[in-house]
Every structure is written in C-alpha cells, then in structure tokens.
Amino acid sequence: MLYTLCFALFLVGLYCVLTKKNTVKIVIGLGIMDYAVNLFLVLLGYRHGGVAPILDRSTNPVDFAARSVDPLPQALVLTAIVIGLGVTSMAIALCIRLYEKYGTFDVTQIRRLKG
Amino acid sequence: MKGMTVIVKTITRWVKVFIFLYGVYIVLTGHLTPGGGFAGGVIIACSYILLTLAYGKEFALKRLGPRTTAGLDSGGALLFLLAALLGLGYGGIFFANFLQKRFPGREFQLASAGIIPIANIAIGLKVGASLFLIFIILSILRIVLDEKGQQSMVQHWPEGKGEE
Amino acid sequence: MSSFLPPLLVAVPLGIAFLIPLVARRLERLADALGSLATLSLLAIAVIMFPLRGVYRIGGWNPPVGINWVLDGLGNLMLVVVNLVSFAATLFSIRYMERYTAKPRYYSLFLLMVAGMNGVILAGDLFNLFVFLEIASVASYALVAFGGRHEELEASFKYLVLGSIGSTLVLLGIAFAYAVTGYLNMASVSTAIAGRQSSPILLLAAVFFIVGFGVKAAVVPFHPWLPDAHPSAPAPISAMLSGVLIKALGVYALSRVLFNVIGVDRAIATVLIAVGTLSMVVGVFLAVGQWDFKRLLAYHSISQMGYVVLGIGLGGYILAIGGARSSAALAMLGGLFHLANHSVFKSLLFLCSGSIEQATGTRQLKEMGGLRERMPLTRVTCTIASLSIAGVPPFNGFWSKLLIVIAAFQAGFAWLAAITILVSLVTLISFLKVLRYAFLGTLPKTLREIREAPALMSLSLVLLAVLCVGMGLLLVPAVRGLVLDPAVAALSQGLEYARVVLAGQ
Numbered sequence: 001m002l003y004t005l006c007f008a009l010f011l012v013g014l015y016c017v018l019t020k021k022n023t024v025k026i027v028i029g030l031g032i033m034d035y036a037v038n039l040f041l042v043l044l045g046y047r048h049g050g051v052a053p054i055l056d057r058s059t060n061p062v063d064f065a066a067r068s069v070d071p072l073p074q075a076l077v078l079t080a081i082v083i084g085l086g087v088t089s090m091a092i093a094l095c096i097r098l099y100e101k102y103g104t105f106d107v108t109q110i111r112r113l114k115g
Numbered sequence: 116m117k118g119m120t121v122i123v124k125t126i127t128r129w130v131k132v133f134i135f136l137y138g139v140y141i142v143l144t145g146h147l148t149p150g151g152g153f154a155g156g157v158i159i160a161c162s163y164i165l166l167t168l169a170y171g172k173e174f175a176l177k178r179l180g181p182r183t184t185a186g187l188d189s190g191g192a193l194l195f196l197l198a199a200l201l202g203l204g205y206g207g208i209f210f211a212n213f214l215q216k217r218f219p220g221r222e223f224q225l226a227s228a229g230i231i232p233i234a235n236i237a238i239g240l241k242v243g244a245s246l247f248l249i250f251i252i253l254s255i256l257r258i259v260l261d262e263k264g265q266q267s268m269v270q271h272w273p274e275g276k277g278e279e
Numbered sequence: 280m281s282s283f284l285p286p287l288l289v290a291v292p293l294g295i296a297f298l299i300p301l302v303a304r305r306l307e308r309l310a311d312a313l314g315s316l317a318t319l320s321l322l323a324i325a326v327i328m329f330p331l332r333g334v335y336r337i338g339g340w341n342p343p344v345g346i347n348w349v350l351d352g353l354g355n356l357m358l359v360v361v362n363l364v365s366f367a368a369t370l371f372s373i374r375y376m377e378r379y380t381a382k383p384r385y386y387s388l389f390l391l392m393v394a395g396m397n398g399v400i401l402a403g404d405l406f407n408l409f410v411f412l413e414i415a416s417v418a419s420y421a422l423v424a425f426g427g428r429h430e431e432l433e434a435s436f437k438y439l440v441l442g443s444i445g446s447t448l449v450l451l452g453i454a455f456a457y458a459v460t461g462y463l464n465m466a467s468v469s470t471a472i473a474g475r476q477s478s479p480i481l482l483l484a485a486v487f488f489i490v491g492f493g494v495k496a497a498v499v500p501f502h503p504w505l506p507d508a509h510p511s512a513p514a515p516i517s518a519m520l521s522g523v524l525i526k527a528l529g530v531y532a533l534s535r536v537l538f539n540v541i542g543v544d545r546a547i548a549t550v551l552i553a554v555g556t557l558s559m560v561v562g563v564f565l566a567v568g569q570w571d572f573k574r575l576l577a578y579h580s581i582s583q584m585g586y587v588v589l590g591i592g593l594g595g596y597i598l599a600i601g602g603a604r605s606s607a608a609l610a611m612l613g614g615l616f617h618l619a620n621h622s623v624f625k626s627l628l629f630l631c632s633g634s635i636e637q638a639t640g641t642r643q644l645k646e647m648g649g650l651r652e653r654m655p656l657t658r659v660t661c662t663i664a665s666l667s668i669a670g671v672p673p674f675n676g677f678w679s680k681l682l683i684v685i686a687a688f689q690a691g692f693a694w695l696a697a698i699t700i701l702v703s704l705v706t707l708i709s710f711l712k713v714l715r716y717a718f719l720g721t722l723p724k725t726l727r728e729i730r731e732a733p734a735l736m737s738l739s740l741v742l743l744a745v746l747c748v749g750m751g752l753l754l755v756p757a758v759r760g761l762v763l764d765p766a767v768a769a770l771s772q773g774l775e776y777a778r779v780v781l782a783g784q
Contacts (some may be wrong), residue, residue, distance in 0.1 A: 017652075020487050033443075034443075037454065040454055043451075052149075074464075078153055079406075081153075082153050083413045087417055087420075087446075089249045089445055090420055092253065094432060096253065098432050098436060101428075102429060113430055186301060188300075189298070189300045190301070193298065200290060200294075206339065208336065208337075210286075212339075
C-alpha cells in the first residue's frame with residue numbers, strides 16, 4: 001500500500017518535469033522523483049515491529065539481527081540523497097546561467113538549438 | 116547583502132557555535148550513532164550559512180574565504196583517498212581497515228573501528244566545505260540595471276577578495 | 280586477487296582531480312602536465328592489467344557482504360578503450376582548451392569523468408555501478424556546459440534533465456532487484472534470480488534498466504539529448520562523450536546487467552534488436568541532412584550505437600532460442616568489435632572537427648571548403664576516419680560491420696542484413712558529403728590564412744588514425760583469441776558469470 005504512494009509521488013515528479021515551463025520547477029520535479037525513489041528504497045527495508053539498526057553495549061547480536069529493520073537500504077539512500085544534492089545544485093547553477101543568457105526562465109523560449 | 120536585525124544577529128552569535136559543535140559531534144561519533152560524514156557535514160555547512168544569512172556576505176567571507184573553503188574541500192577528498200590508499204599499502208587491499216587490525220580499540224569507544232572515523236572526518240570536511248562553497252557561488256550573482264535599462268548579471272564579490 | 284592495480288584506476292584520477300585545485304589553480308602548464316600524466320598512467324595500467332582476471336574485494340570483505348570489483352574479458356577490453364581515448368583527448372586538449380580561461384578546472388572535471396567510467400566498468404555490485412554512473416554523468420553535465428555560451432548551457436540543461444531521469448530509473452531498477460532478492464552484488468542477485476521463475480517485478484526491473492541505460496546510451500527513442508549535447512561541448516569532450524561515455528555508461532552497463540544478472544530471454548533480445556535497428560535507421564537518416572559538422576557526427580553516433588546494440592541483441596537472441604553458439608558468438612564479436620572501433624574512429628572524427636574549428640572558427644560545412652591545401656594532416660586523418668565509419672575495407676569499420684551482416688544472414692534475418700548494408704551506404708553518402716564540402720572545393724577568401732593544427736593536437740589525431748588502420752588486425756585469429764574472444768565469452772556465458780565470481784573469491 002505504501003509502495004503505491006511512492007509510485008504516485010514518482011509520477012507527480014515526472015508530471016512536473018514533463019509539463020512545467022519554468023526551469024526551476026523542472027528541477028524541483030527532478031528532486032521529487034529522486035526522493036520518491038529514495039523513499040521506496042527505505043521502505044523496502046522495513047520489518048513489522050522492528051527496532052532501529054543501532055548496536056550498543058547491551059544488545060545481543062543474534063537477537064538483534066532477527067529483530068532490526070534492514071540497514072542496507074538506509075546506507076544506499078544516504079548516498080543517493082547526496083548524489084541528488086549534487087545534481088540539484090548543478091541544475092540550479094545551470095538555471096541561473098540560463099537566465100543570464102536568455103533573460104527568461106521559460107523553457108519554451110530556450111530553444112535556439114534545432115534540428 | 117547587509118544582514119538582518121539586531122535580534123537575529125545576537126542570537127546567531129550565540130547559537131552558531133553550538134550548531135557547529137553539534138555537526139562535529141555527529142561526524143565524530145559516526146561509527147557509533149546515526150549520522151556520519153554526510154549529515155554532520157551538512158550541519159557544519161549550515162552553521163556557516165546561518166552566519167552568512169544573519170551578518171551579510173562580507174562578514175562571513177572575511178571569516179572563511181572562498182579560497183580556504185575550496186582548499187578544505189579538496190583536502191577532505193584527498194584525506195579520504197589517502198586513508199584508502201594507506202589501506203592498500205598496509206593492509207594489502209584497497210580500503211582495508213588496517214587500523215582495526217593494528218590498534219583495535221574496545222568496541223563502542225570513540226577511538227575504535229579503525230579507519231571509519233577518519234573517513235567520516237574527511238567526508239564531513241568535504242561535504243561541509245562543498246555546501247558552503249555552493250551557497251556562496253550561487254549567491255554572489257545579482258542582477259543590476261545598467262545605464263540603458265538593460266538587465267545583466269554580474270558577480271558581486273565583496274571587495275578585498277580575489278576572483279575565485 | 281593479489282594485484283594492487285585495479286584500485287589505481289579509480290584512485291589516480293580521483294586523487295589528481297582533487298590535487299589540481301590545490302596546487303595548480305593558476306598554473307596551466309602544471310595542470311596540463313598532471314592531467315596528461317594521469318591519463319597516460321591510466322592507459323599503461325589498463326594495458327598491463329589486460330590479462331588479469333578475477334575478483335577484487337574492496338576492504339577485504341567477501342561478497343555478498345562486501346563490494347567487489349570484477350575483471351573479465353569484456354571489462355578489460357572496455358578499460359583499454361576508455362583509457363586510450365581519454366589519453367588522446369587529453370593530448371588534444373592541451374592546445375585546444377587554451378581559449379577557455381579555467382583550464383585546470385577542466386582537467387579536474389575530465390579526470391572525475393574518467394574515474395567514474397573506470398568505476399562503472401570495474402563494478403561488480405549494482406549500487407557501486409550506480410554511484411560511479413552518477414559521478415561520470417554529473418561531471419559530463421558540467422563539461423558540456425564548460426564554455427558558458429548560451430547554446431552550451433541550453434544543451435547541458437536538456438542533457439541534465441534527461442540523464443537524471445535515466446539515472447533515477449536505473450536506481451528504481453536496482454531497488455526492484457533488491458526487493459526481489461535481498462542482495463546488491465551482481466553475482467548474488469543473479470544466483471537468487473535463477474532459482475525462481477520470471478515474476479512481473481523482475482520484468483519491470485528489466486524494463487527500467489533498459490530505459491535507464493538506454494537514456495545514457497542514447498538509443499532511439501531516448502536520444503533527444505545527444506544531438507544538442509555533443510555538438511555544443513568542446514571538441515575533446517565531444518570525443519569523450521561520443522566515443523566512450525555512451526558506451527561505458529550505456530551499452531556496457533546495459534549488457535552487463537541484462538546478460539550476466541537478469542539473463543537474456545527471447546523477449547529482451549527482441550527488444551534489443553528492435554531498438555538497435557531503429558537507432559541505426561533513424562540516426563543515419565537524420566544525419567544525412569545536417570550541415571553542422573558536429574551535429575552530423577552526433578546523429579551518426581546514434582546510428583552506430585544501433586549497430587552495437589543490434590549485434591549484441593542478435594547474439595542474445597540466438598542464444599535464447601537455442602541456436603548455434605558459433606553464430607551467436609559471431610554476432611557478439613561483431614557488436615563488441617564495432618564498439619571498440621567506433622570509440623576510435625568517432626573520437627578521431629570529433630577531434631578532427633575540433634582541429635578544423637580551431638583553424639577556421641566554424642562548424643558549418645557550407646562555410647568551409649578547400650581545406651586540403653592548408654590542413655593536409657587533418658584531411659588525411661579525417662578521410663581515414665570517414666572511410667572507417669562508412670565501412671570501407673581495409674579499415675576497421677568494415678570488418679565489424681561485415682561480421683554483423685554475416686551473423687544476421689546466418690541467423691536467418693536476411694532483411695536485417697539488408698537494412699544494415701543500406702545504413703552503411705547512407706553513412707558513406709553523408710561522409711562523402713562531409714569530405715567534399717570540407718576538404719575539396721575552393722578555399723574561401725576569409726580562410727586563406729589558416730594553418731594546420733598545432734603539433735600536440737595533430738599527434739593525437741595521428742595516434743587514433745594509426746589505430747583505425749591497425750585495428751583490422753584484431754581479427755587475425757591469434758590476436759583475436761587474446762583480445763576479443765574473452766570479451767565475447769564473458770557476455771555469452773551469461774548467467775555463468777555468477778558462479779565464476781562467487782567461486783573466485
């Protein structure tokens with residue numbers, strides 16, 4: 001059930017990228033898509049009634065492995081969020097430079113390359 | 116960018132140190148508690164961004180200039196790579212946790228888990244410096260109107276700093 | 280594996296990329312030296328590493344707990360090709376990039392892109408593949424926009440949006456693979472998938488991978504970013520993008536995931552053949568009418584990538600229907616050989632266009648003419664490259680296209696072979712047009728004073744041209760057994776990859 005909500009979020013992001021005319025809104029759409037996939041990844045590791053995957057002195061390792069949520073997707077998502085950060089900052093820098101050159105944020109006007 | 120009101124400036128002056136310290140704490144205990152390099156680096160960068168927002172660009176850039184930040188950025192990445200290559204040299208394989216083999220600390224102490232705290236510190240340094248640098252670069256552009264009424268974008272560095 | 284060389288392929292470019300802003304901020308000569316030294320050493324390491332096979336466990340952790348790097352025939356071939364083209368492009372950029380003001384930053388980004396590509400080729404773990412894919416992609420977005428002119432920024436933005444969607448789809452595919460199997464290591468995923476019959480989730484994962492890597496490989500219908508991005512980038516970057524990036528990130532990653540992890544069945548192979556044929560035809564017919572030299576070359580890249588995908592797909596199809604292994608091997612040999620050839624001659628063509636642009640200041644074919652008198656070296660190398668891409672014997676393009684045609688006949692797809700030959704003819708037509716307008720004819724008055732390209736740029740052109748002529752020799756059986764057959768074996772062994780990797784720890 002939650003997975004379909006993630007997909008709905010992904011589709012919202014995709015809709016945003018496809019139909020919006022402002023370059024900044026397109027970048028926001030890309031970000032939404034990224035976060036939807038990250039959310040999906042984290043949800044994959046969930047286990048009902050599980051505990052957070054943090055070891056300390058008092059936990060029993062065997063017991064812990066059976067009861068904790070899966071920590072691997074969390075590590076993946078950490079990296080994926082930082083990658084998304086890098087792409088978003090690159091995209092915003094491009095939007096600013098595009099505004100400087102074309103004078104507009106409107107994608108339909110930024111169309112000098114044809115063919 | 117002239118900064119904000121006196122209330123904001125006063126509170127920032129007291130709070131920013133704690134934010135920075137919190138970020139450093141998250142970086143250093145990355146192998147024991149959630150967080151690690153990325154999250155701690157973002158918080159460290161946020162403390163400097165708060166400084167910039169409250170006091171204005173000139174003040175913040177005098178404290179931590181762009182050249183120093185870029186140097187810290189590259190330094191963090193090189194430190195990470197150095198740790199990995201030392202693993203190659205001493206441990207026989209890339210990224211081997213050679214410190215854990217040689218000086219194994221007791222578990223759950225601050226000085227344990229070999230190479231991982233060093234990697235966390237390097238990443239925290241790099242992410243923090245990178246985010247602050249991105250913020251500075253994106254915020255120095257401003258639109259000015261010249262004599263003909265045309266809009267153009269110029270880089271508005273505070274005086275006294277170089278071109279980079 | 281006991282060799283220490285594989286990590287150097289990623290560590291050296293990363294290290295020098297971050298060293299350059301520290302020490303060579305303003306010193307362009309030092310940055311030149313560091314950059315060239317880096318790519319030269321990478322080429323040397325890739326060549327020395329060529330006979331190595333095995334699994335490199337990072338950190339000493341065994342798979343599936345740890346991340347591992349896998350060296351096999353296909354990977355080593357790609358590594359040599361990628362680092363060779365990077366070296367040639369670096370040599371070329373020493374003189375070409377002087378017109379841009381921030382040359383040290385260019386070298387940093389370039390080396391980051393090379394590090395990303397090397398990592399993609401070496402990766403034996405799906406998420407590691409994704410991380411290196413993103414490193415190389417983001418570096419390439421920045422490099423396409425390097426000049427800062429309006430067309431470069433526009434092209435870079437389009438490239439960024441489409442490439443980002445592709446990467447997100449790849450991540451979604453990885454998430455699905457993890458959801459089904461619980462592993463991220465390619466060999467472990469493959470073993471886990473082989474046990475169960477095909478579920479719709481796996482099919483969805485395969486579709487996401489095809490679309491995601493297809494965007495990176497610029498096959499039709501995911502190609503719209505390429506005709507804008509490749510011409511607008513500076514010439515050595517165009518050579519890298521067209522020559523190696525779309526191959527390492529797109530076709531190589533796609534074939535690695537489809538053949539060795541998910542396993543190619545009839546449906547997937549049919550999709551590959553369809554996509555390949557479509558790319559071939561659409562690319563070349565859109566290319567013929569172009570008057571911008573680099574845009575024409577970009578459309579031809581789409582077409583030639585179609586050849587490679589067609590060859591690999593044909594091989595997969597023959598294997599999936601249980602046909603003769605020798606014809607499947609022939610098809611894959613043609614596809615992979617064409618991959619290597621295309622890297623060499625397409626990067627040579629883009630570097631030639633760069634040298635023409637440096638001398639004449641234009642990319643439009645209508646404004647050039649008669650360059651044969653003033654730029655003889657560029658003319659010779661460009662002619663060699665054009666004849667290679669058009670498939671004229673004895674240059675390397677001819678042999679790889681011939682193999683694909685023969686394989687198509689042997690598999691019973693005579694109409695595919697006919698389309699392939701037709702596309703070759705149209706390619707020949709468009710390159711004859713290029714040669715006639717650029718080099719033959721009369722020199723316009725404005726271009727009387729141009730000179731031949733500087734020595735370093737010409738050196739890289741000559742290096743690649745020699746390879747164009749000599750690579751036909753790779754089909755001589757003794758050499759083929761060393762170089763190309765292991766690559767074919769790595770792909771056609773399909774799901775056996777998992778056993779080899781997991782056993783070889």
